[in-house]
Structures are given as structure tokens and as C-alpha cells.
Amino acid sequence: MSNRMWGGRFATGPDAIMEEINASIGFDQKLWRQDIRASLAHAAMLGRTGILTSEDVQAITDGLKAVEAEIESGGFTFSRALEDIHMNVESRLRELIGPAAGRLHTARSRNDQVATDMRLWVRDTADLIDQQIADVQLALAGKAAEHAGSVMPGFTHLQSAQPVTFGHHLLAYVEMLARDRGRFADARRRMNECPLGAAALAGTSFPIDRHATAAALGFSRPTANSLDSVSDRDFALEMLSAASITAMHLSRFAEEIVLWTTPQFGFVRLSDKFTTGSSIMPQKRNPDAAELVRGKAGRVFGALQGLLTMMKGLPLTYSKDMQEDKEGVFDALQTLSLCLAAIGGMVRDMEPDTKAMRKAAGLGYATATDLADWLVRVLKMPFRDAHHVTGKLVGLASSRNVGLEKLSLEEMQAVEPAITEEVFAVLGVERSVKSRTSHGGTAPALVRREAARWLKSLRKEAAAD
Numbered sequence: 253m254s255n256r257m258w259g260g261r262f263a264t265g266p267d268a269i270m271e272e273i274n275a276s277i278g279f280d281q282k283l284w285r286q287d288i289r290a291s292l293a294h295a296a297m298l299g300r301t302g303i304l305t306s307e308d309v310q311a312i313t314d315g316l317k318a319v320e321a322e323i324e325s326g327g328f329t330f331s332r333a334l335e336d337i338h339m340n341v342e343s344r345l346r347e348l349i350g351p352a353a354g355r356l357h358t359a360r361s362r363n364d365q366v367a368t369d370m371r372l373w374v375r376d377t378a379d380l381i382d383q384q385i386a387d388v389q390l391a392l393a394g395k396a397a398e399h400a401g402s403v404m405p406g407f408t409h410l411q412s413a414q415p416v417t418f419g420h421h422l423l424a425y426v427e428m429l430a431r432d433r434g435r436f437a438d439a440r441r442r443m444n445e446c447p448l449g450a451a452a453l454a455g456t457s458f459p460i461d462r463h464a465t466a467a468a469l470g471f472s473r474p475t476a477n478s479l480d481s482v483s484d485r486d487f488a489l490e491m492l493s494a495a496s497i498t499a500m501h502l503s504r505f506a507e508e509i510v511l512w513t514t515p516q517f518g519f520v521r522l523s524d525k526f527t528t529g530s531s532i533m534p535q536k537r538n539p540d541a542a543e544l545v546r547g548k549a550g551r552v553f554g555a556l557q558g559l560l561t562m563m564k565g566l567p568l569t570y571s572k573d574m575q576e577d578k579e580g581v582f583d584a585l586q587t588l589s590l591c592l593a594a595i596g597g598m599v600r601d602m603e604p605d606t607k608a609m610r611k612a613a614g615l616g617y618a619t620a621t622d623l624a625d626w627l628v629r630v631l632k633m634p635f636r637d638a639h640h641v642t643g644k645l646v647g648l649a650s651s652r653n654v655g656l657e658k659l660s661l662e663e664m665q666a667v668e669p670a671i672t673e674e675v676f677a678v679l680g681v682e683r684s685v686k687s688r689t690s691h692g693g694t695a696p697a698l699v700r701r702e703a704a705r706w707l708k709s710l711r712k713e714a715a716a717d
């Protein structure tokens with residue numbers, strides 16, 4: 253049997269393989285809410301403009317709501333022969349209300365329909381992701397406030413560099429996530445135009461009101477060019493770019509959790525809620541959730557790469573290749589959503605071992621820069637010379653296998669006679685972090701203020717939602 257939706261000129265139905273490669277219902281059924289929402293808006297507009305009678309519109313509206321209830325309750329049977337979500341819904345509508353169902357597709361095409369459904373889905377999901385990012389920020393800022401003064405090693409090249417505070421480190425991620433939210437918000441603003449009514453590609457001869465459908469679906473305006481409307485997927489690409497950058501940030505944090513929870517670092521502990529055991533090594537506590545956040549970033553990046561590659565050769569306007577936009581977009585955004593939930597959970601769960609962090613902060617001559625700065629400040633030495641003197645002192649301490657503070661004044665004076673007793677005050681890690689008071693620095697007072705500022709604005713935003 254030929255397809256009832258488009259089979260007028262076809263004598264027979266498709267080959268089984270044709271059906272298998274062509275059907276998208278296996279994955280695009282995810283769009284059912286958006287598809288019905290857009291159809292309801294379209295039908296209402298067709299009524300208001302007099303293109304359909306109010307009786308037809310009423311029947312279509314009631315029918316679509318009945319289909320929606322069926323899908324919602326799990327009582328709907330999706331059919332592969334009907335290819336995709338659009339035809340599955342319309343076919344069921346016809347079973348429920350009869351021939352009036354056939355009028356719903358007046359002045360539209362599956363091309364503008366799927367573009368609209370995808371935008372709605374991406375927008376809905378991006379809104380959820382935005383809230384989740386804000387929630388992770390809130391968790392990080394809360395921990396940062398608690399640990400504004402907890403000293404830990406700061407690293408460059410993963411080598412001890414200078415002491416910082418744990419709160420400062422966590423707030424670095426709050427900043428990254430703020431930019432991530434900005435990227436999602438920018439992409440949302442740009443994508444918030446409604447393609448519905450572009451029809452197959454050229455627009456329609458019916459007197460439709462595209463502004464009405466755009467407004468009904470929460471879009472800022474209708475898209476301006478019908479060809480662009482059905483062939484553009486850069487809204488999805490932008491969201492995937494934003495998602496990729498966010499996933500990369502989460503992955504870096506996940507990597508740090510993996511490092512920090514090793515016995516060798518021992519900076520933080522995750523409870524049983526976010527660790528797993530090994531089936532052979534009874535002592536193991538594995539940070540699987542963090543590893544998976546790190547690992548899943550690859551899928552998100554892959555979706556971006558996949559969609560870019562799929563789109564790059566397509567002439568205007570729609571080609572069926574574009575049906576391949578869906579699985580990657582669905583998977584990437586849902587993966588990111590899961591990763592955000594996992595990171596939020598781990599941040600709230602993690603208990604830093606402040607003693608271990610403090611101890612590690614003093615290793616690796618982390619206060620060498622403080623010593624050099626002291627030589628500049630107090631002895632008025634040029635920084636390059638101070639760097640050299642400090643290097644000699646570090647070499648001396650290192651050959652003895654002791655910290656800088658363990659050198660005697662005489663030993664120091666043998667390298668630089670002008671050094672006085674005062675120097676020992678800057679060799680402590682607490683003093684070091686306290687002195688970093690430049691804008692954006694790690695001094696506990698600044699970190700406390702920054703954490704409070706973030707908490708205030710995030711809590712205010714959460715209360716307004």
C-alpha cells in the first residue's frame with residue numbers, strides 16, 4: 253500500500269530497507285509535545301484568518317488534545333510506516349476526527365513543521381539547562397563561601413605554583429559557568445524566531461498570519477526568509493557549541509575531582525552517594541560519576557562535529573540529510589543536563605580535607621614568589637635579581653630536602669646579605685594568600701566578598717523563578 257500522507261502518485265509502498273532508512277519516528281517521537289503545540293497554534297491561526305471554518309478548527313483542536321493525552325498516558329502506538337512524529341500525530345488525528353484532520357496541513361509543510369518543533373525542543377531544553385547551570389553555580393558559591401580561607405596549592409603545569417584558597421578555586425568555575433549561561437542566552441535570543449508558515453520553502457499563497465503563530469509559540473517574531481527558515485540548523489549548532497564549551501568546563505572540574513579524591517592528593521572526599529567500589533580491590537572508592545562527566549564530554553563535542561559535517565554540503569533548502577540533526581542534538585543536550593545534575597550533586601556532597609590541602613599548599617616551594625616579592629618590596633631589588641636570589645635559596649633548601657622556612661637566617665644571608673629576620677613572615681602559606689589582594693586575587697577577604705556577591709545574585713534569581 254502506498255503512503256496515505258504523500259503516496260498519491262505512488263503505486264506501491266516502499267521497500268523494507270527504504271522504510272528503515274527513511275523512518276525517524278524511533279527518535280523524533282521525542283518531539284511530540286512540541287509537534288502538537290505547534291499544530292494547535294497553526295490550527296488556531298487558520299481559524300482566525302478564516303482559512304478554516306471554526307467547526308474544523310474546533311474538531312482539530314479537540315482531536316490534537318486527545319492525541320496528546322494518549323501519548324502522555326503511554327497508550328499511543330507509534331508506527332514506523334508513518335515515518336515521523338508529524339505523520340504519526342496527523343494519522344491518529346484522522347482516525348479520531350475524520351477528514352477534517354486533512355485540513356490541518358493547509359499552508360504548512362513538514363519542512364517548516366520540523367524546523368519549528370526542533371526550535372521549540374531545543375529552546376525548552378536550553379531553558380532547563382540554564383537553570384541547572386545556575387544551580388551548580390549556587391552549589392559552588394556556597395562551598396566557596398564556607399572555604400574562602402581554606403588554603404590549597406594553586407597549580408600551573410600541575411606543579412605547585414602558589415598557594416590559593418579552595419573558595420577561590422571553586423569561584424573560578426562559577427565564572428566559567430556564568431559565561432556558559434551567557435552563551436546559551438545569546439543563542440536563545442538569536443534562535444527565537446518562528447519558521448512556521450515558511451511552508452515547504454517558498455511561503456504560501458494562503459493569507460496566514462505568521463506573527464500570530466510566532467507569538468502563540470513564544471517566539472519574538474517570525475523568521476524573515478522562507479528559504480532560510482526551512483534550511484537553517486545553526487540554531488542547533490550554536491546550542492551545541494554552547495553545550496560543548498559547558499561540557500568541557502564540567503569535564504575539567506570532573507578531572508580535578510578525580511585527582512583530588514586520590515589518596516595521593518586527598519584534598520576532597522566524596523560520600524558513598526557519589527562513589528563506587530571495585531569488585532576485586534576492596535579498598536577502592538572510585539569517583540565514577542566524575543569520570544563519566546569527563547568521558548561524556550566527548551559525545552557532546554561529537555554531536556557538534558556531526559551536525560557541522562552533515563550540514564556543510566547541503567544546497568538550499570531542505571534535504572533529508574537534515575533529519576540526521578536530531579539524535580545528536582537530543583543526546584548532547586540531555587547528556588549535558590545529566591552531567592550538570594551529577595556535578596551539582598558532587599559539589600554538594602564533597603568534603604574538603606582542609607588539613608591535607610594546607611599541608612600540600614606548603615610543598616614545592618609554593619611561597620618562593622612571596623620571597624622574591626619581599627626582596628623587591630623591602631630590599632628594593634629589581635624583580636629579575638630577586639627571582640635569581642630566590643632561585644638560589646630554593647636550590648639550597650631543595651638540596652637539603654627542606655622547606656624555605658627551614659633555612660636559617662645565616663644561610664639566607666650567605667646568599668643575600670641584606671635579608672633580615674622579617675623575611676620569615678612571608679614564607680607561610682596563610683600570609684601568602686592573605687597578601688594577594690589585587691582585584692580578582694585569592695585573598696580570603698576578597699574570596700568571601702565574591703562568594704557573597706554570587707550567592708546574593710543567584711539566590712535572588714532563583715527566588716524570582
Ligand code: ARG
Nearest residue numbers: 276336362363366570574575
Ligand atoms: N522527519 C523529517 C525530518 O526530520 C521531517 C521533514 C520531512 N520533510 C520532507 N520533505 N520529507 O527532517
